[in-house]
Each structure stands twice: as C-alpha cells, then as structure tokens.
Amino acid sequence: MNTRGISAFALHVAIVLTTTAALVAGAVNAPQGWMLGPFHRASNSPVISPQPGATFMDPIRSHFVHWEALHTFNPAATVYNGKIDLLYRAEDNTGRMVIGMHTSRLGLAESKDGIHFIRRGTPVFYPAKDAQQTREWPGGVEDPRIVEGENGTYVLTYTQWNRKTYTVGVATSKDLLHWTKYGPAFAGAEGGKYDQLEYKSAVILTQLVGDRLLAAKLHGKYWMYWGEIQIRLATSHDLIHWTPVEDSQGKPLVLLTRRTGLFDSAFPEVGPPPVLMPQGILLFYNGKNADHGGASGIGAGAYSGGQALFSADDPARLLKRANQSYIQPKLSWEKSGQYTAGTTFTEGLVFFHGKWFLYYGAADTYVGVAECDPSHGSLRTSISTGHPAPKRGRR
Numbered sequence: 001m002n003t004r005g006i007s008a009f010a011l012h013v014a015i016v017l018t019t020t021a022a023l024v025a026g027a028v029n030a031p032q033g034w035m036l037g038p039f040h041r042a043s044n045s046p047v048i049s050p051q052p053g054a055t056f057m058d059p060i061r062s063h064f065v066h067w068e069a070l071h072t073f074n075p076a077a078t079v080y081n082g083k084i085d086l087l088y089r090a091e092d093n094t095g096r097m098v099i100g101m102h103t104s105r106l107g108l109a110e111s112k113d114g115i116h117f118i119r120r121g122t123p124v125f126y127p128a129k130d131a132q133q134t135r136e137w138p139g140g141v142e143d144p145r146i147v148e149g150e151n152g153t154y155v156l157t158y159t160q161w162n163r164k165t166y167t168v169g170v171a172t173s174k175d176l177l178h179w180t181k182y183g184p185a186f187a188g189a190e191g192g193k194y195d196q197l198e199y200k201s202a203v204i205l206t207q208l209v210g211d212r213l214l215a216a217k218l219h220g221k222y223w224m225y226w227g228e229i230q231i232r233l234a235t236s237h238d239l240i241h242w243t244p245v246e247d248s249q250g251k252p253l254v255l256l257t258r259r260t261g262l263f264d265s266a267f268p269e270v271g272p273p274p275v276l277m278p279q280g281i282l283l284f285y286n287g288k289n290a291d292h293g294g295a296s297g298i299g300a301g302a303y304s305g306g307q308a309l310f311s312a313d314d315p316a317r318l319l320k321r322a323n324q325s326y327i328q329p330k331l332s333w334e335k336s337g338q339y340t341a342g343t344t345f346t347e348g349l350v351f352f353h354g355k356w357f358l359y360y361g362a363a364d365t366y367v368g369v370a371e372c373d374p375s376h377g378s379l380r381t382s383i384s385t386g387h388p389a390p391k392r393g394r395r
Helices: none
Strands: 012-015 071-080 083-091 104-111 140-148 154-161 166-173 180-184 202-204 206-209 212-215 221-226 231-236 254-256 267-270 275-277 280-288 303-310 318-321 345-352 355-362 366-372 379-382
Touching (some): 071 212, 140 212, 140 345, 254 318
Antiparallel strands (some): 012 379, 083 104, 202 221, 267 280, 275 280, 303 318
C-alpha cells in the first residue's frame, strides 16, 4: 500500500482479525479479517431517550418548544476534553405525526465512560434566522457526522431539510457549542453544476492519531464518501468546500449500490466517518433490507450496519465488501419506535480508553451503543504519534 498521506500523521490503529462466539446478548456477526469488530452492545437500554419536558426558546417561532419530546436518534460522536460527546438528532412535537414532518435540532451530551451521558438542556445546533434558514426550516438539521481537524476545529456534516428539498450542509466549531454554518457542501462546485442536486449523508475520511480520530489527507486532498441509494465520493482542500469525483461521463462516480439477497438489498447509505487503516480505507455504511428479495433473518425495511474496504492508493477502488451486516436491530427498542421495521443506523464512531465505541440510531427514536475491545484476541498495530491533543478552554 502506498503510504502517501499517512506519514504526515503517525497511525495508531486497532484491528480485530478473529473472534469467538458472542459474549453477550445482542452480539453481532463475527467479522472477516479486514473488518473492525466484533461489536457487542455496551448497554441493553438506550443511552439517549426522548425528554418531553425539555424546552427551548425557538428563534424562528419566538416561543418555547419541546425540542426533544418525540425522538432522539442518529448521533455523531467525538472525543472532547477527555469525554465522549454526542451530537444527536432530536425531534420536537410540532408538525404532523409522520417521519420527517417534525423539526429536528441537535442536542449535546457528554460521558466519562461512553455509556452514561449528561445532556445539555437546550440544543446546540438548530435552524435560526440566518443565511441557511430557507434550507433548514421548518424541517430542521438532521443526521450529523463529525470529524476533528488537525488544528482542533470540528467539522460537521448534516442534512438540511426544509420539507421540500434537502442537501448536505457543513459547519465548524471549536467547542461544539458555537457554530459557523457554510451552507451546502457542493455549493459552487464545477461552476454551480451541483447547486440544485438533492443529496444527503456525508462522511469525511479520518485516521487514528494517538487516541484522536482526525480528518486525513490522501494525495494532498481530504476525501468524503456521500449519499444514499448510491454511495459516491468527493474531495476538498479545506474540509468546507467539496467537489464530487466524476466518472468519464461527467456524473458523480458511483462506488456502492444495492445487492439482491443481502442486508443492503434496498440500498446503502454512508454511516460514521471512515477510518484509514494499514490495509486500506474502512468504510462503515448502513444497508436497508428490501421488502422482497432481501436478506433472511433481517426484517423487511430494516437498517443494518455494513463494512467495505477501499484502496488508500485510490479511494474510489473497492477491495472488499462484507456480505453480512456486523450489527442489526435485535432488541425490542431497536424495532419499536417511529420506524418499526427497526434500525441500528450507525453514525458515530470513536476510539476511547482503548476501545472503539459505535453509536447508532434505534428505530428513529433512541440512541444505542456497541463497543469493540481490540485487546480481546486481536492484532493491534501501534505507531507513536507526534501530534498531542490541543489544549482546550472550558465550556
């Protein structure tokens, strides 16, 4: 493997090659040698659930709303000041009782152990009277993913939804509380060619430097995997402005699509940020099972987690793709929320206290967590880092 782009950051990764039988209830399939896993549920209960009593003065409505009354799900995850922080999607009780017809905002919760969280009383990211209002109101801001830059700036990708159209927005923050919005990721790309494109779900390539997952450059660029139905690719020089990678016909290059008879038989959609490993780029994604002709043992319409491996020499070149999901909805609360077909919709991944923590949305209503301990029968590749974590001010 060409290590261009890796040598600038010392790599510290944990790879699990083999596993034994499930150790706890709800454990998932044994991974193949190139995959990260196995992941076991770290809690048999949600770690974030709706709080009907929480209120927030909405800057657009100009009155208090119960901002996380109905559903709390689909979280981004990062490590900040020695704790795991989750940015989770919260839906209020306005609008019609139909998926996507409430207003979504992002709440913030932090944990010392990855399981027990303390939440802030009000959202930290939400539609406001700003330059993005027409794209984000009244539907809201949805399904975040987050990465940390070299300088300690956090870069958020999220869905902007106005109940008519949707796009991927980009925002940055130094403290996860105060945010700068930049608008659609592809705005102005290729002379405005993609300004009217509807697209959602985007994840930026990372690598593990010490215990920090940082945005990774390969071949002088940052890389983003994006999309649902079809997973595609984009590049950037600044983590803010992105340009889709195109095929020979000038269309966005397609990397992954549906596969009949498997857990992603309806379509794939990107999951948490991919990680640069010694064997290549490990892409985590979510697969929707088809109503007919899907995988056996997984409910029709259910979302499960998948993994694929891409080349670090060419981030568009697929090397391997697992035929089985590594996590799927099994517990009652993963199949009994507003999306009753069930989801373990993965969006957050961190390396914390020597373990991988994976956070997912359950049935579009709750947040769950699974963990992978690389010390259990694993091969651990470790290279020391010369990039200490930046000092941060107190929130």
